[in-house]
Structures are given as structure tokens and as C-alpha cells.
Amino acid sequence: MNTTPSMQGLAHKRSVATLDRARRIQRIKKLLVERDAVLVAHYYTDADLQALAEETGGYVSDSLDMARFGHEHKAKTLVVAGVRFMGETAKILNPEKRVLMPTLEATCSLDESCPADDFRAFCDAHPDRTVVVYANTSAAVKARADWVVTSSIALRLARHLAARGEKILWAPDRHLGDYVRRESGADMLLWQGSCVVHEEFRAQALLDLRKRHPDACVLAHPESPAAVLALADMIGSTSAMIEAARTRPARRFIVATDNGILYKMRQAAPGKEFLEAPTGGRGATCKSCAHCPWMAMNTLASLEAVLTTGGPEIHIEESIRQRALEPVLRMLKFAAAEKTEVLGLGNA
Ligand code: 13P
Numbered sequence: 001m002n003t004t005p006s007m008q009g010l011a012h013k014r015s016v017a018t019l020d021r022a023r024r025i026q027r028i029k030k031l032l033v034e035r036d037a038v039l040v041a042h043y044y045t046d047a048d049l050q051a052l053a054e055e056t057g058g059y060v061s062d063s064l065d066m067a068r069f070g071h072e073h074k075a076k077t078l079v080v081a082g083v084r085f086m087g088e089t090a091k092i093l094n095p096e097k098r099v100l101m102p103t104l105e106a107t108c109s110l111d112e113s114c115p116a117d118d119f120r121a122f123c124d125a126h127p128d129r130t131v132v133v134y135a136n137t138s139a140a141v142k143a144r145a146d147w148v149v150t151s152s153i154a155l156r157l158a159r160h161l162a163a164r165g166e167k168i169l170w171a172p173d174r175h176l177g178d179y180v181r182r183e184s185g186a187d188m189l190l191w192q193g194s195c196v197v198h199e200e201f202r203a204q205a206l207l208d209l210r211k212r213h214p215d216a217c218v219l220a221h222p223e224s225p226a227a228v229l230a231l232a233d234m235i236g237s238t239s240a241m242i243e244a245a246r247t248r249p250a251r252r253f254i255v256a257t258d259n260g261i262l263y264k265m266r267q268a269a270p271g272k273e274f275l276e277a278p279t280g281g282r283g284a285t286c287k288s289c290a291h292c293p294w295m296a297m298n299t300l301a302s303l304e305a306v307l308t309t310g311g312p313e314i315h316i317e318e319s320i321r322q323r324a325l326e327p328v329l330r331m332l333k334f335a336a337a338e339k340t341e342v343l344g345l346g347n348a
Pocket residue numbers: 061062063064136150151152195223236237238239
């Protein structure tokens with residue numbers, strides 16, 4: 001085949017990009033060792049970052065296990081590839097460690113929806129309620145909470161609190177809160193935040209897709225709207241979704257969460273087919289991409305930069321950190337007790 005100058009230009013650009021990528025990966029590996037640092041990445045981050053975490057003795061997981069891994073690892077520096085609340089949770093748990101992030105601008109719409117002053121006023125107006133906040137919040141919001149939870153334990157904790165006769169004030173995700181309330185029957189007052197990624201999934205378009213693939217198993221993250229969850233065969237945290245893809249007999253899955261998770265799903269369930277749940281829907285004039293814009297800020301270039309310069313680093317005011325520590329530790333203790341099915345917890 002004859003190649004035109006523009007095709008040759010494109011091929012040249014591609015080979016430069018491949019070399020650049022390989023060079024960065026090698027340099028990051030070297031810097032991680034030199035800095036006594038370990039890389040902890042979320043499933044929604046770029047596949048290159050997830051692979052790097054795994055190849056260098058780091059970890060790729062959901063937000064609960066990221067916190068647990070960072071807490072238990074002996075490295076002096078944690079490099080958290082994810083969004084800011086994940087870095088803050090790591091710092092709350094590990095004040096003696098340096099916690100670096102490729103960028104501190106990687107926020108989360110749930111975190112943004114819940115300013116600490118407004119949240120404290122909301123809590124003060126409902127003193128009879130146990131305050132449960134999702135991990136996707138700032139350290140200052142966690143500092144006002146009785147419990148912190150992630151999606152992997154939210155439902156179990158709500159059932160646990162309801163069984164003790166406690167009424168819950170829940171923040172900030174209204175879809176997850178609504179799902180937990182319906183499933184647990186707990187008395188829950190909800191803050192009205194939402195995730196910009198999951199809110200875009202469209203039930204009617206999902207129904208259309210499922211009709212075209214009647215054999216497909218629908219997996220959904222509980223941050224999705226109720227109408228989407230109603231069509232799901234399985235609802236769970238990112239880790240639970242990957243586990244379902246691995247263990248369920250279906251050969252084809254429709255996945256309603258950030259599409260960064262597909263890297264791990266394909267690894268966990270080779271040979272199975274994964275379709276992204278539709279966003280935008282019928283007749284939409286634009287289509288969202290089911291990828292968190294803040295997770296996407298974690299790149300090889302920003303990771304290399306933070307390891308080179310030693311910043312940006314997470315800092316949390318000590319009085320806030322100490323107050324936030326209690327509900328975060330309570331979460332880890334609850335999760336550990338649940339794992340071993342020993343629910344003998346200290347009182348919240
Ligand atoms: P997981 O705790 O399930 O990993 O979810 C974190 C998150 O930000 C989902 O959007």
C-alpha cells in the first residue's frame with residue numbers, strides 16, 4: 001500500500017507517543033523505588049496507571065480497600081491515583097506518611113455538593129439522627145460524622161443501625177442513599193448530592209440495549225438513578241461488580257459505572273464481553289462518556305511529575321484530621337467485623 005505524507009506523519013507521531021509512554025513508565029517505576037513510595041489506584045483511573053500499580057507492588061481497588069491497603073502498607077509515601085477524597089482518607093489514617101496525588105484538582109461532584117458549613121448546619125438541625133457520610137466527602141465533612149461508609153458496606157451498615165433503632169442522616173449521594181433506604185427500610189434523611197457520571201445513565205436506553213442483548217447480565221453501581229437500578233441484575237460497589245463479572249455464568253455484561261472499570265473486568269473475566277450502559281439516551285443531542293472527568297486527570301505525565309517534584313501533597317489540619325479519624329476507623333472496623341461475620345462493635 002502506498003502511504004501519503006500525512007499517513008507517515010501520523011505513524012511518526014504514534015511511535016513518538018509510544019516511546020514517550022514507555023519512557024515514562026520506566027521512570028515512574030524507578031522513582032517509586034527511590035522514594036520508598038507505593039502506588040494505590042482506583043479502578044476508574046487510566047489502564048496504564050492500574051497496570052503500574054500492580055506491577056510495582058501497589059494496589060488497584062475500590063475506595064474502601066484503597067484506604068485499607070494504604071493504612072497497612074509500610075511504605076513512607078503513598079501515591080494515590082484517584083480523586084481528592086481518596087488522598088484525604090489516606091492522610092486521615094496515616095498522618096506520619098506523605099500522601100502525594102498526581103493532582104489535587106481531581107475532585108468529585110459528591111464532595112463538591114456538600115460544603116462543610118452547610119453540612120454542619122444540616123446536622124445541627126437534626127440532632128436526633130446518626131450521621132453517616134459517604135467516603136466521597138471532604139475531611140471537614142467526615143469530621144462531623146458518626147460513621148463513614150463506602151458503597152461496599154453502606155447497605156450493611158444501614159441495616160445494622162436500623163436494627164439498633166437509630167435514625168440516619170445520610171450525605172451526600174441521594175441515589176445511593178435512596179437505594180440503601182429502600183433496601184434496608186432504615187429511616188434516612190438524605191442530602192441531595194449526585195455523581196455526574198452515574199446520573200447520566202438512562203433507563204429507557206438501557207432497556208433498549210437489554211432487548212437487543214437479552215442474554216446480557218446488567219451490573220450497576222448504586223450511585224446510578226433508581227430507574228437504572230430497577231433494571232439491574234446485580235447492584236454493588238466497583239469490587240463487587242468485578243467479582244460478579246468473574247463469577248456469574250453470563251458471557252455478556254452491560255456495565256453501569258465509569259468505563260475505567262472495564263480494564264479490570266476484562267482481566268478478571270477474560271473471554272467475556274462487556275458493553276457500556278448507555279448515557280444520553282434516545283434522541284439526545286449530546287452523549288456523555290461515562291468516564292469521571294476528575295479520575296481522568298490522573299495521567300502518566302502527572303504521576304511522573306509528582307514523583308519527580310514531591311508534590312502536590314495532601315495536608316489536613318490536625319484537629320480536623322483527628323475528628324475525621326474516628327468515623328473512618330469505625331468504618332474499617334465495621335468492614336473487618338463484617339468480613340469475619342463478627343458484629344461485636346463498639347458503640348458509635
Ligand atoms: P467504590 O467505593 O465502589 O470504588 O466507588 C467510588 C466512586 O467514586 C464511585 O463513583
